[in-house]
Amino acid sequence: MLGMLACEQKVNKKPVLPEMKKKAVVYQVFTRLFGNTNTTNKLWGTIEENGVGKFSDFTPLALNEIRDLGVTHVWYTGVPHHALINDYTDYGISNDDPDVVKGRAGSPYAVKDYYNVNPDLADDPSKRLDEFKALIQRTHEAGMKVIIDIVPNHVARSYEGLTNPNGISDFGAKDDVNKEYDVNNNFYYIPGTKFKVPQWEEAYLPLGGENNALTDHKFKESPAKWTGNGSRLAQPHFNDWYETVKVNYGVRPDGTKDFEELPEGYDAKDNKAHFEFWSDKAIPDSWNKFRDIALYWLNFGVDGFRFDMAEMVPVEFWSYLNSNIKMKNHDAFLLAEVYNPELYRDYIRKGKMDYLYDKVELYDSIKHIMKGYGWTDHIPVVQKGMADIEHHMLHFLENHDEQRIASPDFVGDATLAKPAMVVSATISTSPTMIYFGQEVGEPGAEDAGFGKPTRTSIFDYVGVPHHQRWMNNKKFDGGRLSDDEKKLRGFYKRLLNFTIKSEALMGEYEEIHFYNKDHTESYDHRVLSYVRWSDNEKLIIVSNFDAHKNYEFELKIPEQVIAKWNLPNEEFSLKEELYGQVKTTLLVKNGQGKMDVKLAPLESYIFSIEE
Known part of the structure; x- marks a missing residue:
């Protein structure tokens, strides 16, 4: 709410939209889980016990089914090589220490090698880059674009590049480790102090307490580095991001900046101007390292990036990185995780982000309504506060960080999201994102190891049951879905x-x-209505968030809308776009529109005017 009020205090101006004629839909898929057909789901199970999905599971058939769901971009989560517990020493890859790895399969946000990909995902780990390049090609041939993660704020404690391009050194390789800080150090240090692993509680013991040659409650790191979430303790807490180390962007320990800031007015300048501004400036080494990483993957065929915890990195860096990316690929899709509404406009306008997560405003508001204690009255207020940046605020109801809708800790029933999904997908010009399995009501109930259920594990080897029923032993035809799950997926499609x-x-x-x-x-705070239009299409959208109550009323279209639509006083036929079976008309009389609406519980309609 505070963020919303802050937005309203800004001067809102009509946004200038990028060259996008239709909405984008992002399908986030956790790559190692998508194709896994193993249903064992043993607690802390190994890759042999619980199985793992591969790049090759994204067959042309699977990709065509994803595209036909209504998807334009696939975000392959967990592609860069991250720390994990599996032996790939035969391929020249060092083993990772369970004392600094979350789960057994590892966090995708503890990247170990930015110039290679997760060996778990390859049929032949020695050819893992070739297999990922083939996946990119198949995705493009299916008519979709490819997004992968870049995690700029931190890297794995065990970072080790095996296939760096010529002239590229590893993070920290040239650091002066005798200094807490230097502008060109990649990390922050605690000189003269050795790193200590956290003091574990029972629920967080590495590998669940399993005996392992490497689980000796020690990890060699001297001097100790700051931890990824900013902890300056040589022994971080087990709730810290202890498996990672924080990257230094030229921000001194006291918070002051060791680089030039953007001059006034650069929030209104384009990518070319930002690129030119930085072209003759002294750039901290970490900035260049991530520029090289992004350009490497663009050259590899990737079409865009999702930037993890972008607000923990200075906005000037984003101006530098994103303008470099856009000079390489004007159409690159740049999505950032930013949760502070006070920073939204700076990260869009100065940081040159295409899109940010709309979590704190729209997602949180809709979640409250779905859980029964929020009012739809809040949604138009949120949209008004976001009017100047609405296109840049990507909408979602699930992602890998959030609870599954069908989890009892959220609402326990995936059908309760139907009106929320209609609103999320149609209220704005922004892209929509769904998380794999959302479309079949996946509840995230499996206790895989590290962490607890309510969201599908991102740290362990696990099967995803509802999604597996849709996958149907890689037929990708929904053959084992229940009737209700088929209906839900049909609704999403x-x-x-x-x-x-x-x-x-x-x-x-x-x-x-x-x-x-x-x-x-008979119209109240469990119903929401709004209109959307262009020169050639006029829509009336109405949703019922109540799971138990029918609504029947005469919906009114105000005079100012009818005037903007230039509709004469007559009767118009309406086509319902979501179900296609509802017959009704819009009567325009004395400059006001009226139409009869009957809404069953959780029902939404998208009416278009047939002129």
Whole structure:
């Protein structure tokens, strides 16, 4: 709420949209889980016991099914080689120490080698880069673009590049470790002090307490480095990001900056101007390292990046990196994890991000409504506060960090998300994102090892049961889904395909919710309505968030909307785009529109005017 109020205090101006004629839909898939058909799900199970998915599981058939769901971009999560507990020494890869690895399969956000990919994902680990390049090609041939993660704030404690391009040195290789800080050091140090592993509680013991030659509660690191979340303790807490070390971007320990800041007015300048600004400046070494990483993957065929915890890295770095990326590929898709609404505009305008997570405003508001204690009244207020940046705020209801909708800790029933999904996907011009398994109601119930259920584990080898039923032994036909799961996926497919084809959803928005609360009987805070339009398409969208109550009312379209649509006083046929079976009309009389609406529990309609 504080963030929303802060937004309203800003001067909101109409955004200038990038060259995107239709909405984008991002399908986030946890790469090592997608194709895994193993259903054992043993607690702390090994790769042999619980199985793992491969790049090769994304067959042309699988990719075509993803595309046909209404997807334009696939975010392959967990591709860069990260620390994990599996023996690949035959391939020249050092073993990782369980004392600084979360889970057995490891966190995808503890990257060990930025110029290679996770060997777990390859049929032949010696050819893992070739296998990923083939996946990129298959994804492109299926008509979708490829996004991978870059984690700029931290790297694995065991970072070790095996296939660095010529002239590229590892993070920290040239650091002066006798200094806590130097502008060109890649890490921060605690000189004269050795690193100590955390003091574990029972639930967080490495490998669940299993005896292992490497689980000796020791990890050699001298001097100790600052931990990824900023902890300056030589012995971080087990709740710290102890498996990672923080990257130094030229920010001194007292918080002052050791680099030039952007001059006033650069928030209104384009990528070329930002690129030129940095071209003659002294750049901290870590900035150049991540520029080289991003350009390497663009050359490899990747189409964009999701930047982890971007707000923990100075906005000037993003100006430098993203302008370099855009000079290489104008159409690169740049998505960042930023949770502080006070930073949104700087990271978009100065940092040149295409998109940020809309978590704190829209997602949190919708979640409260789904859980039964929020009101739809809050959503138009959020949209008003975001009006100047709405295109840049990517919408989602699930991702790897959030609870699964069907988890009892969220709402326990995936169908309760149907009105929320309609609103999330249609209220703005921004991209929509769904997480694999969301479309079949995956509840994230498996206790795989590190951490607890409510979200699908990102740290362990595990099978994803509802998704596996859709996968149906790699037929990718939904053959083992229940009838309800098939209906849910059908709903997602109809909705997402409509959004990527609709011209109006890249056009204008106006809420009609408060007008109807004031003028319409039987309309209340469990219902939401708004209109979207372009020159050639006019939409009326209405959703019922109530799981138990039917609504029947005469929805009114205010005079100012009818005037903007230039509709004469007559009756218009309406086509319902989501289900295609609802027949109704819009009567325009005395400059106001009226239409009869009947909504079953959790039902939404997208009406288009047939002129």
